[in-house]
Amino acid sequence: xxxxxxxxxxxxFPNIDGGHLWEILRGGVRFDLTAVLYLSSLxxxxxxxxxxxxxxxxxxxxxxxxxxxxxxxxxxxxxxxADIVYxxxxxxxxxxxxxxxxxxxxxxxxxxxxxxxxxxxVTLFGILIIALLxxxxxxxxxxxxxxxxxxxxxxxxxxxxxxxxxxVIGIRGGFGxxxxxITISNAMQYVNTPRETALVLNTPFSLMKSLENQTYIExxxxxxxxxxxxxxxxxxxxxxxxxxxxxxxVLILESFSKEYIPTYAPFLDSLLSQSLxxxxxxxxxxKSIDAMPSILSSIPMLIESYIVTPYATxxxxxxxxxxxxxGYSTAFFHGAPxxxxxxxxxxxxAGFDHYYGMDEFGDKSQYDGTWAIxxxxxxxxxxxxxxxxxxxxxxxxxxxxxxxPFKVPKQYRDVFSKGTLPIHETIxxxxxxxxxxxxxxxxxxxxxxxLFVITADxxxxxxxxxxxxxxxxxxxxxxxxxxxxxxxxxCRKEVVSQTDIMPSVLTYVGFDEPFMAFGEDALTSxxxxxxxxxxxxxxxxxxxxxxLVQFDGEEVVAVYNHRKDxxxxxxxxxxxxxxxxxxxxxxxKAYIQQYIHRMVNDExxxxxxx
Numbered sequence: 001x002x003x004x005x006x007x008x009x010x011x012x013f014p015n016i017d018g019g020h021l022w023e024i025l026r027g028g029v030r031f032d033l034t035a036v037l038y039l040s041s042l043x044x045x046x047x048x049x050x051x052x053x054x055x056x057x058x059x060x061x062x063x064x065x066x067x068x069x070x071x072x073x074x075x076x077x078x079x080x081x082a083d084i085v086y087x088x089x090x091x092x093x094x095x096x097x098x099x100x101x102x103x104x105x106x107x108x109x110x111x112x113x114x115x116x117x118x119x120x121x122v123t124l125f126g127i128l129i130i131a132l133l134x135x136x137x138x139x140x141x142x143x144x145x146x147x148x149x150x151x152x153x154x155x156x157x158x159x160x161x162x163x164x165x166x167x168v169i170g171i172r173g174g175f176g177x178x179x180x181x182i183t184i185s186n187a188m189q190y191v192n193t194p195r196e197t198a199l200v201l202n203t204p205f206s207l208m209k210s211l212e213n214q215t216y217i218e219x220x221x222x223x224x225x226x227x228x229x230x231x232x233x234x235x236x237x238x239x240x241x242x243x244x245x246x247x248x249x250v251l252i253l254e255s256f257s258k259e260y261i262p263t264y265a266p267f268l269d270s271l272l273s274q275s276l277x278x279x280x281x282x283x284x285x286x287k288s289i290d291a292m293p294s295i296l297s298s299i300p301m302l303i304e305s306y307i308v309t310p311y312a313t314x315x316x317x318x319x320x321x322x323x324x325x326x327g328y329s330t331a332f333f334h335g336a337p338x339x340x341x342x343x344x345x346x347x348x349x350a351g352f353d354h355y356y357g358m359d360e361f362g363d364k365s366q367y368d369g370t371w372a373i374x375x376x377x378x379x380x381x382x383x384x385x386x387x388x389x390x391x392x393x394x395x396x397x398x399x400x401x402x403x404x405p406f407k408v409p410k411q412y413r414d415v416f417s418k419g420t421l422p423i424h425e426t427i428x429x430x431x432x433x434x435x436x437x438x439x440x441x442x443x444x445x446x447x448x449x450x451l452f453v454i455t456a457d458x459x460x461x462x463x464x465x466x467x468x469x470x471x472x473x474x475x476x477x478x479x480x481x482x483x484x485x486x487x488x489x490x491c492r493k494e495v496v497s498q499t500d501i502m503p504s505v506l507t508y509v510g511f512d513e514p515f516m517a518f519g520e521d522a523l524t525s526x527x528x529x530x531x532x533x534x535x536x537x538x539x540x541x542x543x544x545x546x547x548l549v550q551f552d553g554e555e556v557v558a559v560y561n562h563r564k565d566x567x568x569x570x571x572x573x574x575x576x577x578x579x580x581x582x583x584x585x586x587x588x589k590a591y592i593q594q595y596i597h598r599m600v601n602d603e604x605x606x607x608x609x610x
Contacts, residue, residue: 027190
C-alpha cells in the first residue's frame with residue numbers, strides 16, 4: 001500500500017531514489033507493526049488467552065475471532081486508503097483533529113462521494129486490498145487441544161506471556177531501557193524532508209497517537225521573566241498613528257499559490273502590481289482552518305489548527321474585535337453551508353457582528369454541489385451587501401471555488417486554460433470572479449476610502465521544484481491595495497507572514513489599545529523581528545530574507561539559503577555561521593513557548609492596565 005501511495009503521489013516526492021525509497025519502506029514497517037498490533041488487540045486477546053478448549057472449538061467463537069481481526073483492520077485499511085488522496089492537500093497523515101474540522105459540515109458525504117468517483121483507481125485498489133484480506137481470513141482452524149488439561153493451560157500461559165512481551169515491544173516500536181514509545185516524530189529519522197513522513201507513517205497510527213497524546217506540552221526554553229526579551233506578542237501602538245477611519249476589506253482566496261501568478265491569475269497579477277507587496281510572503285499552515293486565526297487574529301498554526309484544539313474556546317483578539325471598539329461594523333462572508341469548517345463559530349468568537357453564509361445568500365441554484373456558492377455570484381453578493389453596512393466597516397470574505405474537485409460552472413467550461421494541473425482551470429475562474437468583484441466594488445460609494453488586504457489561505461496543487469518544497473509549499477500572496485493612496489505601491493524586500501496582517505491593519509487605523517499578535521506591523525517600517533514562522537509537520541520553520549531554519553523542538557536539523565538555493569537542495573547547517581542562526585533560533589523558541597503557554601492558560605488577549 002505504501003508503494004501504491006508513492007506511485008499515486010509521485011509528483012509530491014520528486015527527489016526519492018531507489019536507496020532512499022527502501023529506507024522509507026524499511027522505516028514504515030515499524031509504524032505498520034504498531035498499527036496492526038493496536039488494531040488486532042482484541043483478536044490477540046481471544047487467541048492467546050488460555051480459554052477453555054470447548055470455547056476454542058466452538059464455531060461461533062471462531063467466527064468472533066475472525067471478525068475481531070477483520071473489522072478493525074478493514075477500518076484501518078479504509079482510512080489509510082482515503083489518506084492516499086488526502087495527503088496531497090495536507091502534506092501529512094490525518095490526525096484526530098480531522099473529525100473536529102468537519103464536525104459541522106453537512107456536505108461531508110457529498111465530498112467523500114465525489115472523491116470516490118474522481119479517484120476511482122484508488123477506490124478500486126482499496127476494494128481489491130479489502131477483498132484479499134477477507135478471502136485470506138475465510139478459513140478458521142480448530143486448535144489441537146492436549147488431553148492433559150494442565151499441560152494445555154501451562155503451554156498456553158507460557159505462550160501468552162512470551163507473545164504479550166513481543167506485542168508490547170512491537171507497539172512501543174522497540175525495546176531497551178532508553179527506548180521511548182514510538183510516536184509521529186520518529187518518522188523524521190527515515191526522511192529528507194517533512195513531507196516524506198506521509199510515506200513513512202500510516203493513518204491508523206497517526207490517528208491513535210494524536211488521540212492519546214496531549215496536543216501541547218509547554219516547553220521551558222527560557223525563564224518566564226526572560227521570555228519577552230526574545231519575543232513578546234503583547235503589543236501596543238501607543239496611538240502614534242493618525243486614524244484614517246477607512247474601511248477594511250480582507251479577501252482570503254482559496255488555494256492561491258504564488259506559482260499560479262501570473263499565468264493562471266492575470267487579474268490578481270495586475271492588482272498586485274498596483275499594491276504594496278513583499279518579496280517573501282508565507283502562510284502559517286496548509287489548511288483553510290489554519291488561515292482564519294492566522295490572518296484575522298494573528299494566531300499561528302503550531303502542531304494543530306487552533307480551531308480544532310481543546311483550547312478553541314479561549315478568549316481571542318481579532319481585527320474585527322479591535323475595530324469594533326473604534327466604531328466599526330463588522331461582517332464575515334463564506335459561501336459554504338452555515339457552520340461549515342467551523343468558520344461561523346470562529347467568526348463569532350473573533351467578534352464579528354454578522355455572518356453571511358449560504359443561508360443568507362439564499363439562492364441554492366448557485367451552489368457548486370460540493371463546497372459552496374460559486375465565487376462569481378458570491379463575490380457579487382459580498383460587494384453589494386457591504387454597501388448596506390454602516391461605515392466604517394471591516395469585512396472578510398473566504399472564497400471557495402478553487403478547491404477540489406476543481407470544477408467550474410457549466411457556462412465557463414473551456415473558457416479558462418486547463419493548464420497542466422486540475423486546479424489551474426479553477427484558478428482562472430476564481431481570478432475572473434475576483435476581477436468582477438473589483439469592477440462592482442469600484443462603483444460603490446465606499447470604494448475610494450477602503451483598504452483591501454489580499455491573501456490566500458494556503459497553497460494546493462504545485463508542480464515546479466521551487467514550489468514543491470518546504471519553502472514553496474507556504475508561499476502565498478499578501479498585498480495591501482488602496483485605490484486612493486499611492487503609499488500602497490511597490491514591492492518591499494521583506495519577509496511577511498499571515499500573522500503580520502492583523503498588526504499591520506491595526507497600525508493603519510491608529511488602534512491605540514493593547515492587543516495580542518504573533519506577527520508585527522509590516523506597513524510603516526522594517527519589522528523588529530524580520531521573520532516568518534510556520535509549522536511543517538513535524539518541524540517548526542522560521543524564514544529570514546535569506547535563510548530557512550528547521551527546528552524539531554529540541555535542535556536545529558536543517559538550514560537552507562533559500563535565496564540562493566530556492567529548491568532547498570543543500571543543507572548548510574554545519575557550514576553556516578552560528579551568529580546568523582542563533583537570533584532566529586532564539587526567536588523561534590520564544591515564539592513556540594509564548595504560544596503554547598498562552599494557549600493552555602487562556603492568555604491570548606492582552607492584559608489591560610488598571
